[in-house]
Amino acid sequence: MNDPAADVPALPPPSPWERERPARARVAPAREPLSRERVVDAAFTVLDRQGLDGLSMRQVATELGTAVSALYAHVSSKDDLLELMYTRLFDSFEIPEPDPGRWREQVRDYARAWRHCLRSHRDMARISMAHVPFTAELLPHVEALLAVFRTAGLPDRIAAEAGDLLSTYIEGFVLEEGMWQDRAALHSGEGSSLARPDWREMAGEMQNYFASLPAEDFPHLRAMAGVMVTDSSDERFDTGLEIILRGLATYLPSPPV
Incomplete structure (x- = not known):
């Protein structure tokens, strides 16, 4: 009985440069750093989905995939966040x-x-x-x-x-x-x-x-x-x-x- 594996050519040994090359490290995708702008963007996303009564710092943190404590490096409180959202509306608002x-x-x-x-x-x-x-x-x-x-x-x-x-x-x-x-x-x-x-x-x-x-x-x-x-x-x-x-x-x- 013939062995099918015997008909398969063996792989060549690794070349010298492949033997000397270090194994490729698995690089995790770079995470976009948290910023005040990203916090406000996420707050608008939560607001549109759940309304003002459902908007909380915890929900914003979840939207960003981070801890609630990380938000406080960029906003001091929920009231501060609401004021930033209100101010954002004026960014492209001009009076002639x-x-x-x-x-x-x-x-x-x-x-x-x-x-x-x-x-x-x-x-x-x-x-x-x-x-x-x-x-x-x-x-x-x-x-x-x-x-x-x-x-x-x-x-x-x-x-x-x-x-x-x-x-x-x-x-x-x-x-x-x-x-x-x-x-x-x-x-x-x-x-x-x-x-x-x-x-x-x-x-x-x-x-x-x-x-x-x-x-x-x-x-x-x-x-x-x-x-x-x-x-x-x-x-x-x-x-x-x-x-x-x-x-x-x-x-x-x-x-x-």
Whole structure:
């Protein structure tokens, strides 16, 4: 009986240089060093996945594959981390040079851009409402917005209140949007506030309800059923913003006759 192994040629002995070459060490892939930027990035990932109530230093550490204690070399506390996340939103946020002839358009662009920033991450409106932009990094943004108001001719007292009024409106609007998203997600069983509710369907249901109310008891709600709720969140936002802008415009000095 033939041995199959006998027909297989033997391997040649190792060459001299192979014998002299040391065995190749197994090199573990280099780990990216922990930094403040990576901690903030991981915090946003956790925030988008679990919401503000689920954001913790432990969860951020798990996301980074490190110990909680390692985070404290870069952030002092969870509050510090939230402030860094809030500040991060302003990184690409710019206000143009004030133009008194276009101040309404500039404020309108600012409001829409800030709403977009807050909507870019889950529960960011809640974080924003808990912080004021009076840190050294954010004061230039406050200064730029005040410049738009004052250059337009608004009195100082009104200009001072206008910034806070605008921020409260934007943050409150986005907060409400997030609450409706959470409610829609729970209703659909998805369990994520990133779900988008069907605004058109919801608006239609509410309009039909108002239209069905007894006219003798609710004449105004019934008459306005078609405009009480719109099917566009953007339209609602712009309408509220326009009301604010027109109110501010009444404080401008009257042009000379």
